[in-house]
Amino acid sequence: MVYEAPEVIGKQLNRRTPHRIDQRVKLDVLLGQVLADCVEDARVQTQSEGGE
Secondary structure, X not given: OOOOHHHHHHHHHHHHHHXXXXXXXXXXXXXXXXXXXXXXXXXXXXXXXXXX
């Protein structure tokens, strides 16, 4: 049982790691969308204030 533990831990890590990476990618995508929205808002405000 003791000798099987490292393999079991390795399998658990292999299952968990991709999930964590997916979450990070999703967070990066969400942050990118938020930044893009902020940039769009800034452009719209600049155009409306400056009259283009």
